[in-house]
Amino acid sequence: MQITVLAGGVGGARFLQGLRAAFPDDQITVIGNTADDIWLHGLKVCPDLDTIMYTLGGGIDTARGWGRDQETYSVLEELGIYGVPPLWFTLGDRDIATHLVRTQMLAAGFGLDVVTEALCKRWNPGVHLLPMTNERVETHVVVDLPEGRSAIHFQQWWVQMQAGIPAREFRYVGIDEAAPAPGVLEAIAGADVVVLPPSNPVVSIGPIVTVPGIREALTRTPAPVVGVSGIVGGRPLKGMADKCLATIGVPATAAGVAGHYGPRADGGLLDAWVHESGDEPPAGFPKSLATATIMTDQQAAANLAEQTVRFVL
């Protein structure tokens, strides 16, 4: 069976661990968000691709859900002593090696898809990890700073400001010029099932489905498309999806997110929706499943992933 998953960072990676455990003999292709990417100290950092690669490859810092395990921070310390910013984005020494390999391969002219494939040869994540596009796309956040309204990089809003000031608007800079990376459209058209896991609907799933051609591929694929809520009882399980949803005027509820993605019959993305027992089912969906969606451990993630796929097959 071909399972295709559109995924962002921590929530998506945890779901993918469960999916791989539940369907060990099936082909899983992941279309990873790259709008979180940031150039720092001359290095291309791809947080969502790396979180998926490290998590499934066994190299993730499990406490944080991002970055490497057994990490050291000598380079960052030295940058601090040199007084070279930014220092608010914690890059560990092992993680920097990944960005060095990626940056030199990009400089040699390889596409991000080829770079990601090369990095995955070492990590062997057990899924086929594709960037959503090879072109540079960055989510910038419009905020009101003392000096006036400004657009800052998503990571600065998310990490340095901890999303502490309201985002007036999210802009996926470069997305109009982006094309789906090689293999992306085929992975959607040829899937037996497509899953939108509990990743951030605005800054993770949002950019992926905005890459020209991807939304159309999702509405056209013969495969059932099923979404999983990352919001339980009106609260995001991880991250700050509620702050992002407020910016686009979507209620921070499971039903609100389902409505935002929309039922396929009305031109939306989803055939089915999986949400936490006790949360409101979404209106207008032919199929919705109420179950345990909190991935407290790998078994819970595997149970959720298995139910999500079996529910629509």
Ligand code: FO1
């Ligand atoms: N998140 C933080 O909250 N603080 C950090 O210093 C930080 C560094 C970092 C370095 C590499 C990486 O791959 C991810 C990192 N993240 C950090 C997480 C990152 O902001 C998020 O993973 C995504 O961008 C949101 O999904």
